[in-house]
Amino acid sequence: MTLQIELNGVNKYYGAFHALKDINLAIEEGTFVALVGPSGCGKSTLLRSLAGLEKISTGEMKIAGQRMNDVPPRKRDVAMVFQSYALYPHMTVEENLTYSLRIRGVKKAEARKAAEEVAATTGLSHLMKRYPRELSGGQRQRVAMSRAIIRHPKAFLFDEPLSNLDAALRVHMRKEIRALHDRLHATSVYVTHDQIEAMTMADHVVVMRDGVIEQQGRPLDLYDRPANRFVAGFIGSPAMNFIPAIVGEGGADAILDFGRTRARLSLAARLAPGLSVTVGIRPEHVRIVAAGEGAFDIPVGIVESTGSATYVTAATQPELTVVETGRGEVKGGDVIGLAIDPQQLHLFEVDTGKRIEGEGGRANLRFLPRAAPHPAAATFSPL
Amino acid sequence: MKRILASVTDGKGFDIGLVLLPLAFLFVMSGLPLVYNVVMSFQEVDMFSLGTFARPFVGFKNYVDLFAQPETRPILVNTALFVSASIAGQFLIGFGLALFFWMNFPGASWMRGLFLVSWVMPGLVVGAVWNWILSGDFGVLNFFLREIGVIEGNIFWRSDPHYSLWAVIIANIWLGTSFNMILLSVGLSGIPKDLFEAAELDGANALQRFFTITLPMMRSTIGAIIALGLIFTLQQFDLFAGITSGGPNNSSNVTQYWAWDLSFRQYDFAKGATISVIMIVFVMLASIVYVRSTRHEVRG
Numbered sequence: 001m002t003l004q005i006e007l008n009g010v011n012k013y014y015g016a017f018h019a020l021k022d023i024n025l026a027i028e029e030g031t032f033v034a035l036v037g038p039s040g041c042g043k044s045t046l047l048r049s050l051a052g053l054e055k056i057s058t059g060e061m062k063i064a065g066q067r068m069n070d071v072p073p074r075k076r077d078v079a080m081v082f083q084s085y086a087l088y089p090h091m092t093v094e095e096n097l098t099y100s101l102r103i104r105g106v107k108k109a110e111a112r113k114a115a116e117e118v119a120a121t122t123g124l125s126h127l128m129k130r131y132p133r134e135l136s137g138g139q140r141q142r143v144a145m146s147r148a149i150i151r152h153p154k155a156f157l158f159d160e161p162l163s164n165l166d167a168a169l170r171v172h173m174r175k176e177i178r179a180l181h182d183r184l185h186a187t188s189v190y191v192t193h194d195q196i197e198a199m200t201m202a203d204h205v206v207v208m209r210d211g212v213i214e215q216q217g218r219p220l221d222l223y224d225r226p227a228n229r230f231v232a233g234f235i236g237s238p239a240m241n242f243i244p245a246i247v248g249e250g251g252a253d254a255i256l257d258f259g260r261t262r263a264r265l266s267l268a269a270r271l272a273p274g275l276s277v278t279v280g281i282r283p284e285h286v287r288i289v290a291a292g293e294g295a296f297d298i299p300v301g302i303v304e305s306t307g308s309a310t311y312v313t314a315a316t317q318p319e320l321t322v323v324e325t326g327r328g329e330v331k332g333g334d335v336i337g338l339a340i341d342p343q344q345l346h347l348f349e350v351d352t353g354k355r356i357e358g359e360g361g362r363a364n365l366r367f368l369p370r371a372a373p374h375p376a377a378a379t380f381s382p383l
Numbered sequence: 384m385k386r387i388l389a390s391v392t393d394g395k396g397f398d399i400g401l402v403l404l405p406l407a408f409l410f411v412m413s414g415l416p417l418v419y420n421v422v423m424s425f426q427e428v429d430m431f432s433l434g435t436f437a438r439p440f441v442g443f444k445n446y447v448d449l450f451a452q453p454e455t456r457p458i459l460v461n462t463a464l465f466v467s468a469s470i471a472g473q474f475l476i477g478f479g480l481a482l483f484f485w486m487n488f489p490g491a492s493w494m495r496g497l498f499l500v501s502w503v504m505p506g507l508v509v510g511a512v513w514n515w516i517l518s519g520d521f522g523v524l525n526f527f528l529r530e531i532g533v534i535e536g537n538i539f540w541r542s543d544p545h546y547s548l549w550a551v552i553i554a555n556i557w558l559g560t561s562f563n564m565i566l567l568s569v570g571l572s573g574i575p576k577d578l579f580e581a582a583e584l585d586g587a588n589a590l591q592r593f594f595t596i597t598l599p600m601m602r603s604t605i606g607a608i609i610a611l612g613l614i615f616t617l618q619q620f621d622l623f624a625g626i627t628s629g630g631p632n633n634s635s636n637v638t639q640y641w642a643w644d645l646s647f648r649q650y651d652f653a654k655g656a657t658i659s660v661i662m663i664v665f666v667m668l669a670s671i672v673y674v675r676s677t678r679h680e681v682r683g
Contacts, residue, residue, distance in 0.1 A: 053580050074586045086577040090599040099595070100585035151585070 003065070004029040004187040005050065005155060010059035012045055012211075019045045021211040023059070027189070027204070032181050034202035035191045037234070042211040047157050047191045052076050064154050079148035080157040083164065085140045087132040093119075093143050094128040100151050114150055122146045122180075138169050145180065156181075158190040162197065174201055195235050199223070207231050229353035232280050232346055238311060240280045240346070241320045247275040254279070259317025263296045265342070269356075277356065280346035283323040287339040288312065288330060294337030300330055312336075417663070423656035430650055445657040454633050454641075461548055462617075462637040465555070469619075470612040472556035474605075477563025484564070485571045495568065498561040506558065510625020513554040517541055517626070544634035547627045551635055554622050559615060563608055570604030571597070606676030613669040617662055638662055 301315035390396030629636035646655030
C-alpha cells in the first residue's frame with residue numbers, strides 16, 4: 001500500500017493562536033480516516049489545510065507523494081463535502097454535478113453522461129432538473145457527495161457532512177458513505193465530532209484536542225486501550241466512569257474514592273505509594289448483581305430506560321453509570337451490587353492523564369473479592 | 384362601540400390601523416398629486432386657471448404639441464444618455480469598489496464607510512464642488528488630464544455643448560457610486576463563503592468563480608440596484624441646477640430639469656405635467672423590476 005496523504009510536523013498559527021500543533025499523519029491509499037474531537041480541537045482546520053483552503057504555517061504536506069504546501073486548492077485534485085453541502089443554489093442538480101467537468105472544459109455531452117452515471121449510483125437520476133432548494137436534506141447531501149464522486153479525486157474530504165441531518169437519516173447515510181467508500185476504494189478523510197460516526201465508519205480514527213493528536217489507531221484499539229483519560233472519556237457511549245483513587249502504602253492496592261464511600265482494589269502492577277490515579281470503568285463493563293454479591297454495593301440514583309438498554313446512575317460522588325442490556329428491575333433508591341471485570345479497567349495518571357500500563361499490557365486491576373482475607377476489602381465503608 | 388375599541392387595542396383593528404395610516408398618508412401625499420399631475424397633462428392650464436381643478440380638457444393635445452417641439456427629441460436623447468451612462472458608471476465603479484473592499488484587508492470596512500460621504504452630500508453642494516473641479520481655465524480635472532497627456536487644450540466642460548452633459552454625468556457618477564457600492568457589498572457578503580471554496584476545489588480559478596458563482600448569485604441585487612439607479616438618475620435635479628442649468632442651448636437638458644423649467648419658469652404647467660407623466664411610465668417600469676428582483680431575493 002502506498003501512502004496517499006502524509007503530514008510531517010504540520011503547524012498552523014492564526015496570529016498568536018496555535019491551531020495545529022506538530023501534526024504527524026500517514027494515511028494509506030484507500031483508508032477511511034476519521035478526525036474526531038470536540039469543537040475547536042482543530043479537526044476542521046486540519047481538513048481545510050488538506051484541501052488547501054487554509055495554508056499551513058510550518059511542516060510538510062504531501063498528497064499522492066506530491067508536496068502540496070503551496071499548491072492552490074484547485075490544483076490539489078481533492079474533493080470536499082461541506083457541512084452546509086455548499087451546493088450552487090443557482091444551478092440544477094445536473095449543473096451542480098457537472099460544474100467541475102465544465103470548468104475543466106469537458107464536452108457537454110460527455111459531462112452529462114458522467115453526471116447520469118453518478119446520479120444512477122446515488123439515486124439522483126429523477127432529480128437532475130431540480131434546484132437545490134427543491135431538495136430534502138438527505139437529497140442535498142447526496143448531491144454534494146455525487147459532486148465529489150464525479151471527479152474521481154485523489155482524496156475525499158468530508159467536513160461533518162451528516163450533522164445537518166436528523167438522527168435516523170444520519171444512521172442511514174453513515175452506512176451509505178461507508179459503502180460508497182468501499183466501492184470506490186478511495187482515500188477518505190472524515191471530520192466529525194460524533195465518536196459513534198468515527199467508530200462505525202473509519203478504518204483509522206484520529207482523536208484530536210486543542211490542536212494536538214491525542215491518539216490515533218484502529219477504532220477498537222482506541223476503545224480497548226485509550227492512551228489517556230481524554231480519549232478514554234471521548235470514545236465510547238455512554239462515557240467512561242472516572243473514579244479518583246490513591247495508591248495504598250504497599251503500592252499493591254488502590255483506594256477508590258466515591259465521596260462518602262470508598263472501595264479498595266488490588267493492583268497487579270506495583271505503583272508508587274500515595275500516587276493519585278484515576279480509575280476508568282466503562283459503563284458496559286459493569287454487571288448489576290444482587291446486593292452483597294458483587295465487588296461492592298452502591299445506592300441507585302437515576303434509572304433511564306431506552307427499551308433495549310437501561311442506564312443506571314449510582315448516587316455516588318462522582319457518579320457511576322452502568323449500562324444493562326434489556327430492562328432492569330432496578331429502581332431509584334435500591335442498593336445493588338456491581339460485578340466488574342478487572343481486566344477491563346483502565347488506570348490513568350491524575351496529573352498528565354496518561355494511561356498507566358500494567359505488566360501484562362492491560363490494566364491489571366482487580367477488585368478484592370469480598371471473601372478474601374483482606375479486612376478492608378469489604379463493600380463501601382464510611383470514611 | 385366597545386367591541387370596535389377592544390379590537391383597536393388588542394386585535395385585528397390595530398393591525399388594520401397600522402396599515403391604513405401609511406396608506407392614507409401615501410394617498411394624500413403621493414397618490415393625489417400623481418393623479419392631479421396626470422389629469423393636468425390632459426388639460427389646458429395657464430396662470431389664470433391654476434387655482435381651479437375644472438379646466439378645459441384637451442385630450443392628447445399637450446402630448447402632440449410636446450413632441451412637435453424641436454428641443455424634445457434632443458432632450459429625450461440626452462435623458463437616455465444621462466441615465467444609461469450614469470448607471471453604467473455608477474454600477475461598474477461601485478461593483479469594482481465593492482469587490483475591492485470585499486477582500487477584507489485591514490481597515491476595509493472603515494474605508495468603505497468613508498466612501499459614503501459622497502452619497503450623504505446634498506446635490507447642490509456636490510454641484511458646487513464639481514463646478515470648481517470642472518472649471519475650464521483652472522479646474523483640477525483639466526490640469527490632471529493635461530498633465531497625463533490626454534488633452535492638449537483646456538476643455539470647457541460646462542459651457543461647451545459637446546461636454547456639458549458629460550460634466551453632469553461625471554458628477555452624478557461620483558455621487559451615486561458609493562450607494563451602488565454599499566448595496567453591492569451587502570449582496571456580496573450574502574453569498575456563502577463555502578460556495579467559493581467548493582468552486583475553488585472544483586477547479587475554478589478566480590475569473591471562473593466570478594462569472595459562475597459571484598455574478599449569478601448577485602443577479603437579484605444587480606437587478607435591484609439598476610432599477611434603483613434608473614429611479615435615482617431620473618430624479619437627479621440638483622446637479623443640473625448646480626452645474627449647467629440644462630445649458631448651453633439645452634445641450635445638457637434632461638426631462639426632469641425641463642419639466643421643472645417648463646412649469647415653474649415658463650409657467651407652461653400642462654407641458655411640465657406631460658413630461659412628468661412620460662417619466663412616471665419609465666419609473667413605474669423600473670419599480671416593477673425592482674420589486675420583482677427584491678422579491679426573488681427573499682425567496683433565495
